[in-house]
């Protein structure tokens with residue numbers, strides 16, 4: 001078979017530990033034999049980040065802006081233990097944080113559903129994609145523990161000297177106060193990323209906040225979404241037969257539980273943090289979850305939702321067999337290849353991505369899976385495969401379909 005040709009390179013961001021091992025296996029077994037792969041390769045493995053004073057992360061983000069589509073392996077976010085383990089010059093920032101900031105992006109996560117791994121919520125027939133705003137609110141707060149009686153005030157001092165002042169509370173005893181913020185620019189980017197992604201994936205978009213209680217703060221989110229929708233997206237949504245609707249967060253939660261799935265649920269930062277964990281656990285496993293960062297101007301970075309699976313890596317280093325689930329990383333590749341195919345109009349590339357996903361799910365449905373899935377599947381008499389054999393089984397399946 002002739003290999004599929006590419007036009008524009010993908011930005012390839014290699015990573016750390018067990019996922020770095022899987023990365024190479026996936027490329028060797030599932031990508032390189034079939035595609036004349038073009039990538040701009042960046043090694044975001046912690047050693048190389050340290051060697052380059054993290055310049056490689058910045059370069060990879062810049063390359064993503066230039067080429068438009070990236071695929072990223074999970075990476076270590078350094079902490080104190082990693083400082084010693086890798087003899088780091090500095091506690092480098094989270095690469096995901098750096099890339100997210102550079103692209104001003106929103107993260108979309110959706111469970112990968114497969115027969116045999118059923119969501120706890122029986123009526124969820126299709127995946128629910130969670131879009132989480134990744135800036136501000138309680139994640140950038142200022143808090144004070146109030147020692148005793150006194151007045152707490154909220155004060156804004158404009159550059160022009162204008163002052164806005166409001167009483168938060170007249171304390172008669174001790175308590176707590178918190179200041180949070182967001183910016184119209186960041187909320188606008190979030191809204192645009194959500195509308196663009198909904199159109200791109202042909203799904204309805206739900207957005208919910210607590211605007212009945214938070215009449216200024218949350219209401220501002222609602223207004224910005226509506227304004228951008230009316231101005232830039234209403235016609236496109238109508239032409240595509242899609243719906244955007246806003247509702248109260250309580251109502252959204254109740255509806256989600258009764259829904260069939262197949263839509264995007266946009267959440268403010270805290271709601272998205274909590275609800276994405278709920279959706280993913282209800283669907284079985286973090287290793288069965290796609291994750292893509294989308295910028296407001298339509299730049300895409302695909303990754304797995306899980307980390308570098310450190311515990312498995314140490315077993316691997318000790319020469320023990322591992323059974324690490326590569327599905328989320330495979331889907332990061334298929335997501336990126338399909339998007340590249342779409343942008344460059346390469347039908348074969350898009351079809352290949354579909355077939356690889358089908359082959360992956362088909363492998364699991366035929367009872368061949370990694371240990372994490374074997375523990376939760378409703379299928380009987382399953383075969384537990386090691387990391388390498390699982391990928392080889394997918395290859396055998398893929399070759400049948402090509």
Ligand code: NAP
Nearest residue numbers: 074075076077287305306307308309310311324325326372
């Ligand atoms: P993790 O890598 O997600 O793994 C936590 C546990 O979840 C594993 O020990 C394993 O459980 C299970 N697991 C996760 N992915 C799996 C897979 N593909 N197949 C099978 N089991 C899987 O989280 P972590 O151990 O807390 O973090 C390790 C490193 O990843 C950290 O240095 C962190 O900074 C980094 N991290 C990176 C990203 C990213 O780049 N996107 C995200 C999160 C964390 P068992 O051990 O019970 O089998």
Ligand code: MG
Nearest residue numbers: 272273274277
């Ligand atoms: Mg969380």
